[in-house]
Amino acid sequence: MTDVKTGFNPLFLREEELRQGIELLFFAYRDFTAEPDAILADYGFGRAHHRVIYFVGRHPGITVSDLLEILRITKQSLSRVLGQLVMEKFITQRPGLRDRRQRLLELTEKGIELERQLTERQRARIARAYREAGAEAVDGFRKVLLGLVEEADRARFPSRSPHRRGG
Amino acid sequence: MTDVKTGFNPLFLREEELRQGIELLFFAYRDFTAEPDAILADYGFGRAHHRVIYFVGRHPGITVSDLLEILRITKQSLSRVLGQLVMEKFITQRPGLRDRRQRLLELTEKGIELERQLTERQRARIARAYREAGAEAVDGFRKVLLGLVEEADRARFPSRSPHRRGG
DNA sequence: TTTTTACGTCAGTCATGTTGACATATATGA
DNA sequence: TCATATATGTCAACATGACTGACGTAAAAA
Incomplete structure (x- = not known):
């Protein structure tokens, strides 16, 4: 049985731990979007433009x-x-x-260049965090985040094929 | 040496993996904020109110x-x-x-009740994701997210004390 | 006593979301 | 073929939440 007095909880769901999770998401997302936002401002664009550019770049020909x-x-x-873009x-x-x-959407060369510029910062930030945390932590990161996503959208994230060493 | 042709990268930093990380953050954050947003609308409030209520509740007497x-x-x-609240x-x-x-800020009883109502949904969502992913994954989740946060704010997240089994 | 700090306010602007109504071209099913 | 549904676009009005810039006040600190 769960022992409230001693703080032991077999499901690891103590209040403090959950609040830290909430705050980690807030702070990480805040800092994750800050860099691209600054670049976008130079173009007179905002975060909404980034999202459109990102997903069109990711899925060329998307409806x-x-x-x-x-x-x-x-x-x-x-x-x-979209009209502006x-x-x-x-x-x-x-x-x-x-x-x-x-109307199938695609990035132009110009669009690809901007997408690259924007995403590069986020990719670098993630890459650093992945590198510092290690492969096992990355698996956990993915697993938990996927659990936060609505069931319907989880299929967007196929489980990774294992690393082919030399293959 | 990194073998580009075979997709093997010893640092686990392949393009696809990084993009999935970016998207996981987007989708998770989107779904993580959707539920509280709906509740807030009933009060004529927005996400900004939630953030204020959350952090005032978290740090009573905050300046x-x-x-x-x-x-x-x-x-x-x-x-x-803040004025509205x-x-x-x-x-x-x-x-x-x-x-x-x-001006030290604190939640009233009414504020505490709303905070509870709002955060409850997010806590439940995180709790479910934690439970499904397991303790080890949670550690990885925390480690990677912390790496995404600006250095200056990482001190807000003390490393957890290990579970005391039985007190 | 002067300066700095903590906080507030007024005014204007912009980006991004909303609802609701209506329009057009094309696909689809009876 | 004809009616209906679908994919997309557009106009208008509005709310939220961010911004800059200027100015004001009370209290702390030098």
Whole structure:
């Protein structure tokens, strides 16, 4: 039985531990977004633009509705940001082949360059944290974060294939 | 030497792995904030109110400047949100004892109740993720997230004392 | 006594989200 | 073929939460 007085809890779910988890997420996310935000400001863009650029870069040819599902915002919100990015030639639209109602989105060369510049900072930050924490910690990080994500979106994260040593 | 062709990288820092980390953070944070956001809407509050309520609850008697450092926003931004919370009696202010210029912030009973209601959802979500991932994964999660946080703020997260089994 | 600090306020602006209504082109099913 | 559903876009109005800049006040510190 759980011993409240001594602070021992077999499920490791003590209040303090959970609050630290909450705060780690807050501080990590705060610092994780700060660097790209500064770069975006130079372009007159904001974090919303980064998200669009990121996911279009990640899924070339993505449809507007798929992007909306990822971002969980309204089409009107997306429209403003996406419109700017298309107008300023960071993203191109082309009609779908099977379904010509769709506007498939892709980064232009310019868009790829900005995406690279933005994501580079975040990649470097993650890389450093991964390196310092070690491979085993990275597995735990992934496992817990995946548990925080809604069931429906977990399929976006296939479990890694093991490292092929020399193969 | 790193073998690019075979995808083997001894530092585990392959592009794909880093992008998955970036996306895990995005999706986890998105879903982590969605539930409290919905509750806050019932009160006519937003995420900014949650952050203030959370950190005042976490550090009773916190000063305005300390809160500003945590949130990394301007005093004008904080002012509006904090002003509402004080006016609607979720938070009280009292002058500092040693320094009477300070306004020490504390949650009222009403504030504590709202904080509990909001944080409960996040705590439950984290608790579930922790439970499903296991203690070892939790350690890794903490280690990596801490590495993402700016050096200056890492001291906010003391390393856990080991579980005392039986007192 | 002067300066600095902690905090507040007024005013204006911007980015990003919302709801609601309506429009258009295309796909799909009866 | 015709009706309906879907993918996308647009206009308008609004709320939240961030920003800068300027100025004010009380208390601490030099």
